[in-house]
Amino acid sequence: MKAISLYSAVFLSGLSAGFYYAWQVSVIPGTKLISDSSFLESMQNINRAIQNPAFLLIFLGTLLALVGAAYFNFSQTEVFRWILAATLIYVFGVLGVTIAGNVPLNEYLDQVQLGRLDARGLSHVRDIFEKSWNLRHLIRTAFALLSFFLILGALYRFG
Template sequence: MENNIKGMVLLCAIVLTGLSAGLFYAWYVSVIPGTKRVADHTYLETMQSINRAILNPGFFIIFFGSLIMLLISGYYQYLENLHLPFYFICTSIAFYMIGTLGITMFGNVPLNESLAPVNLSELSAEKLKSIRAAYEGRWNLFHAIRTLFSVLSFITLLIAAFINGSIASKI
């Protein structure tokens, strides 16, 4: 029974971390190129809307659930004294905590919060262009970094699972 729980936690960590990496990667290769093609007002209005809409239970389960499941998986690997899988899970945790969660909280979120109260309809075309220039490049850079680190977190977690043996045998 206990091995089933450990296996399910590892599987949940893999699925949630994979969903997080997939969300950020899909955004990077689809939304960002699309938003580069729209007018300043449309871009800023769209980002304000998306920044409000993404704060929902589905996103929070994936975004924070990944870290929770990674930490629990690491704890189980530590208890089993499985050194190599434990180190890979710790690396995955570090990638996720620093590169995904940290960059989001200290990079993207402050930019989003600075954009949220801006009343776009009151601004001139030049001011819209200025706000976009200050926001978009930095936001996209932070997003590229968190995308890279979420994918690295997912890959190192998969390596840990393969080193640890078949995931199916743990469930």
């Protein structure tokens, strides 16, 4: 069970880090090139669509896999420390930033009735949302990658 839990944590952490990294290097640069109305409408739709089982498996499944790996590897002090570090970084740097930062911004944007705004209003909403959301996304991307590298380190120590 030790090995299965650790491999599961590595796999899901890798998917999580890959998801955030891919978004960081493709979606964010792409959205910088589109109009305010297209950006805001796209983000509203993406934020609604991402609430699906496949994403939740990666988002929450990573946490469960990391906790499971920590539990099953508790007796191996060195490996456990790596797993614990990966878990805490994921909890605070990915889940925490998402829940405390990105989700409230998503909820704010979801309440905006884009059709009622003129060009200036759209630009204002984008200014409020985009810079703050992208900064938080960059932070959670860095933490997701760090968590992934730490759980890989645990796997290296295990084997």
